[in-house]
Amino acid sequence: LLKFKARICVRGDLQPPSEKETYAATLAAKSFRILMALAARWDLELKQLDAVNAFPNSKLDEEVFVELPDGFKQPGVVGRLLRALYGLRRSPLLWQKLLSSILSELGLQCALEEPCLFINNWLIILFFVDDIIYIYRNSNQLQADEFRQQLSSKFRITDLGDLKWFLGIRIVRERAKRRIWLCQDSYIDNIATRFKLDQLEGSPSTPMAVEPLLPNQEQADQASIHLYQRKVGSIMYAAVITRPDIARTAALLSTFLTNPSQDHQAAANRCIQYLFGTRRRGILYDGELPATLAVYTDASFADSIPDRKSSQGYLMKLCGGPIAWKSGKQDTITTSSTEAELLALTAASKEAIATIRLFNQIQFDPADKLCIWCDNLQTIRLVNSELPRLRTALRHVDIHCN
Template sequence: MNVENKTVWKKGTFEVTRLEDVDQQKHRILPLRWVLTYKFDKHNRLVKFKARICVRGDLQPMSGMETYASTLAGTSFRTLMAVTARFNLETIQLDAVNAFTNAVLDELVYVWFPPGFNRSGYCIILRKALYGLRRSPLLWQKSLKSTLMLLGLTPLDEDDCIFISKYLAMMIFVDDMVIVFRDKYRDQARKIVDGLKAKYEMKEMGEINIFLGVRIIRNRKKKRLWLCMDNYITKICEEFKVDKKRRGPTTPMGSDNLIPHQGEATPEEIHWYQRRTGSINYAGIMARPDVCYPSSRLSEFHMNPSDLHSKSADTCLSYLWNTRYFAIGFDCEGKGTLFCASDASFADDTVTRKSTQGYVMMLFGGPIAWKSSKQRRVVTSSTEAELVALTQATKEYLATIRLVKELQLELDDDFIMQCDNQQTLRLLTMENPQQNSRLRHININNLWLRQELQIGVIKYHWIKTNEIVADGTTKTLPPQKQSLYIAQLRMTDVQSYIETADPTV
């Protein structure tokens, strides 16, 4: 706490003022609080205790000023990691120390002294942004963006948390940064690092190792890279007391007969259910596409979970523990192909009769984007469900194509969208679609997809149901099909590599 307190004062964040000089009718004095965290290394060993001073921003009056600050998209992170594997790029990871306090605050905010450092008759004027304030993330982002642009980097239109130059790319998540570059451009990368260090207090952490809770494992000789969440999964399984001795399930959900709770859950039951499903969801978003469907399904019951819902969440946690070393991976083998697979499960919700839709995008041998969600409206046929799903997947696919093009990647093949419903594809390719009167009520989806097909950016291909990689995003799979789904996702068990550092995984 003493170290944090001295650091914040040293950066000019605080200015002491007499309490009698503050008009407390106009300005509320906000309390500060200590947030205590633990830092772990790549082997999940505790290496540091950390204390951070934060403002109770939830008590800050609404000012009407802009507060939104963008964050790095998961798709962008995985795409850049896929590119790193493909071209065997170098990386430098950086961490900005007390990042928010580098930004000058543009509004008048009063706070009390941090607990344990009180001074009677005085309070503090904030001169720099501090963790917890509504505008702090945006002010830090503006400061960092301005610095990077002065250093010759340009933000992407598709994701302004990725910056590029003719020599390198850089991704940013708040105060965590990774520079990606070819070895011959190491001097240019060093100039960026030195420029940042001249402006901010930065901690250089070497090659990328753990980023956003994801362990990055590399085999430089074979140009392979894996993203594994074993440390994160171990942490949440310890928190929720998962039985580690019991043999875990081979599928993330035992059955899909979940229905809304007819009773009423207690606030404590709701709280713990939301914590468990939220933890599962983060894994499903970042590097575990094999649990994206159960995560989405369990999230439907956040507001009133039953015992069955809680048991299903525990089953998913147990599955994650049993498969904690499963990792998605990218390599340099084969063609540089970006393709997307879309699927739908017609009227599978037995209560609302809404359909489930999902997609998976693959680049350089591994998944870079995936999603499972419930369609917003009830449809009347499997063809209609597939059309709605294909529309959503195509929109996401086009956004990813724009990202890939901004990164100046030259891929080998056309952009292919896969679908296992032949009638849906016939509707997109038939010369006179108005002949099918049964689907006139979804004509917008149909015509928009036909338009994208005619423009020529995307080509739609039929693929067998048992071969489509998106099948596991729309339904619970039995053990044999779950194993096939994991193989289609190109997921690998990397435990032996982590424990022995054997590069022949």
């Protein structure tokens, strides 16, 4: 415990609907991981800042009246807000606009693929609400100090020094070997303790059992549904940040959110136990390896028993560590393994193209041309053919009966 904190918040849930925009972008986990890989590759400086009481730095652009807080109430008197207090629906967006405008004034440009990432010819800034990371070469230390002073003249900030924690992610560096690890051991400790799954002896060796999970034939009560949703939500955050090994499990558990059975509860518990037993595992970016983007894709044909849909997934690696991944069920029913593999390859290609666009915007040129790995020869033949035609004698699924 470092300090106690308190602030006055507004009941934004009681605000009447309006036509004003409320969506505020947040930093994509993929963008954060890409920058960590590049920092390992070129031994970049990673520094962190925290904007103190960030939202009230923004001025409101609409009239908002509130009941005065306890201790300040007067009969017949209400308050009009002039600043974007925490809790208002538009406060996150107003803060993002303010911070973005300040960074633009300081000579940085926003990346089109990532609205929470700004760059110039020597500095990269990325932020998640009020947590700010700035990245630069050691040779630009004086410029970085000047930038920090200019930013602190705009609003109050706390200099947290070297980047060690970010959104519950532990960042460990071995600069002599140009290595960076990302680990969520503390977060996993917390969720295992919350669900009382941290005292069990031993842990599963895999996040999911071999037996398939089937829909619940009965109706779960609200308490069970809420508990299951909390477990899966906790699992999902680890799955999308640093643990691609549970991506498939998290996607499968998410299909039963509205009506979980006891088997589903047990499967969620197993995944949390697996995470707890492997909580010190993390992602390693090795700067000694070439900065080559490698993409792997695969599909499992008609493996969903209830609807006979196929599963697909992809993994993208940079400097030896994963920067993006996804595993889930395909939207349509495919009639052959080749068709399933082709859909998986298409999804991976789209994500790879978006990643290349982000590389261009941060002025990064990968060491080699993009290479996407697929293990289906028929699919490879199709994408390399001048006149692609899907010909297969396999018809394992009758789509007219599904």
